[in-house]
Amino acid sequence: PALADLQAQATAAPEHHDAFWMPFTANRQFKKSPRLLASAEGMYYRSTDGREILDGTAGLWCVNAGHGHPHIVQAIQKQAATLDYAPTFQMGHPLPFVLAERLAKLAPDPLKHVFYTNSGSESVDTALKIALAYHRVRGEGQRTRLIGREKGYHGVGFGGISVGGMVNNRKFFGPMLPGVDHLPHTLDIARNGFSRGLPAHGAELANELERLVALHDASTIAAVIIEPVSGSAGVVLPPEGYLRRIREICDKHGILLIFDEVITGFGRVGEAFAAQRFGVVPDLITTAKGLSNGAVPMGAVFATSAIHDAFMHGPEGAIELFHGYTYSGHPLACAAALATLDVYEGEGLFQRAIELGPYWEQAIHALKDLPNVVDIRNFGLVGAVELAARPEGAGLRGYEVFNRAFFEQNLMVRCTGDVIALSPPLILNKEHIDRIFDRLAATIRATA
Numbered sequence: 047p048a049l050a051d052l053q054a055q056a057t058a059a060p061e062h063h064d065a066f067w068m069p070f071t072a073n074r075q076f077k078k079s080p081r082l083l084a085s086a087e088g089m090y091y092r093s094t095d096g097r098e099i100l101d102g103t104a105g106l107w108c109v110n111a112g113h114g115h116p117h118i119v120q121a122i123q124k125q126a127a128t129l130d131y132a133p134t135f136q137m138g139h140p141l142p143f144v145l146a147e148r149l150a151k152l153a154p155d156p157l158k159h160v161f162y163t164n165s166g167s168e169s170v171d172t173a174l175k176i177a178l179a180y181h182r183v184r185g186e187g188q189r190t191r192l193i194g195r196e197k198g199y200h201g202v203g204f205g206g207i208s209v210g211g212m213v214n215n216r217k218f219f220g221p222m223l224p225g226v227d228h229l230p231h232t233l234d235i236a237r238n239g240f241s242r243g244l245p246a247h248g249a250e251l252a253n254e255l256e257r258l259v260a261l262h263d264a265s266t267i268a269a270v271i272i273e274p275v276s277g278s279a280g281v282v283l284p285p286e287g288y289l290r291r292i293r294e295i296c297d298k299h300g301i302l303l304i305f306d307e308v309i310t311g312f313g314r315v316g317e318a319f320a321a322q323r324f325g326v327v328p329d330l331i332t333t334a335k336g337l338s339n340g341a342v343p344m345g346a347v348f349a350t351s352a353i354h355d356a357f358m359h360g361p362e363g364a365i366e367l368f369h370g371y372t373y374s375g376h377p378l379a380c381a382a383a384l385a386t387l388d389v390y391e392g393e394g395l396f397q398r399a400i401e402l403g404p405y406w407e408q409a410i411h412a413l414k415d416l417p418n419v420v421d422i423r424n425f426g427l428v429g430a431v432e433l434a435a436r437p438e439g440a441g442l443r444g445y446e447v448f449n450r451a452f453f454e455q456n457l458m459v460r461c462t463g464d465v466i467a468l469s470p471p472l473i474l475n476k477e478h479i480d481r482i483f484d485r486l487a488a489t490i491r492a493t494a
């Protein structure tokens with residue numbers, strides 16, 4: 047059947063909605079009043095009922111180059127017709143090599159090696175496994191402890207939820223990985239509320255890592271994993287100086303530092319990576335999302351030469367790392383990523399968050415006096431408006447704003463609890479910014 051017929055079927059007949067068990071969704075609520083997208087171009091989605099929806103979230107933080115970019119579309123189409131699939135276990139095809147070289151040039155020195163995955167969750171599990179194995183191949187196999195943070199989101203694999211710090215993502219799933227500890231989060235509205243850009247207070251929270259070292263001993267700790275800017279927990283920013291301090295403590299104790307850049311990678315906060323924007327270089331970087339503009343699933347882990355080279359000492363015929371995915375370096379994903387990098391470079395998109403940051407900041411902070419707004423946070427092209435919870439329960443007001451924005455204002459935002467999060471495609475201009483915040487302001491007023 048034609049695509050239009052399938053879309054009509056899905057739109058018109060709610061009985062067709064039952065089979066799809068939707069991820070991270072209130073299934074029963076959604077299926078009573080579905081929010082369905084049919085197509086997309088540039089800054090806009092089109093809903094199945096024919097409305098143009100302004101994309102305030104780049105899909106799920108991934109469509110940094112905007113929707114349906116012809117260069118990316120054509121690259122995927124051409125690749126599908128040329129080489130649909132080729133394994134990368136003891137075999138290869140040219141694209142992942144070409145792509146890895148280009149990615150290595152973008153990454154900060156000395157993160158010059160790339161391991162491919164298919165998602166952010168897989169990138170996180172891969173980075174944690176590389177960290178553990180790295181210590182082991184160097185003869186420090188007792189370094190098995192992993193340190194995450196409260197409010198951290200590192201995807202949904204068992205590794206990611208173990209180091210993650212969002213309670214609902216953890217509490218249903220048993221004991222998870224043993225030997226994990228958590229640093230405190232850095233959200234402090236009492237001291238930092240309505241900060242513009244990075245909050246001034248809280249760098250001292252990095253010293254909590256020294257406390258964990260004193261408790262467990264550095265010789266048991268493999269790695270610390272941190273989102274430089276967290277998205278999923280409602281946009282939590284690093285206080286000025288915090289990341290640098292974490293790096294210093296890791297260096298002092300031989301602990302690897304992993305930056306989870308699944309949302310910050312590929313221009314979200316300016317530069318290719320947040321590591322470069324903040325001037326703090328980790329040992330491993332996890333990425334996904336913007337890597338392939340969300341067009342074909344793909345993730346990648348960047349590792350320093352020191353980590354990579356530590357694995358290269360055994361017999362030449364021995365597999366160095368017993369890890370990988372059937373679709374690591376998938377031809378379609380590589381083609382999408384190569385074309386995406388062309389667009390990022392050709393259109394200067396890694397600079398957009400720096401160029402537009404001040405305008406974005408001004409526009410989001412203009413929402414300060416709207417009803418129920420308890421905090422506003424921004425950095426690069428990331429923003430969050432935190433609303434007071436309704437007395438009847440946490441998250442109800444946030445959900446209502448999200449739902450009304452979609453149906454009444456033709457605006458797509460994200461809500462996590464009562465935080466409205468924004469992360470538009472990097473191709474946006476000032477008019478789009480005005481439109482996003484006019485529509486969001488109208489929605490927040492209507493939801494009072």
Ligand code: PLP
Binds near residue numbers: 166199201273309335
């Ligand atoms: N890590 C971070 C920081 C993320 O924000 C996300 C997704 O939002 C993930 C990991 C998981 O990515 P995926 O959903 O592709 O597995």
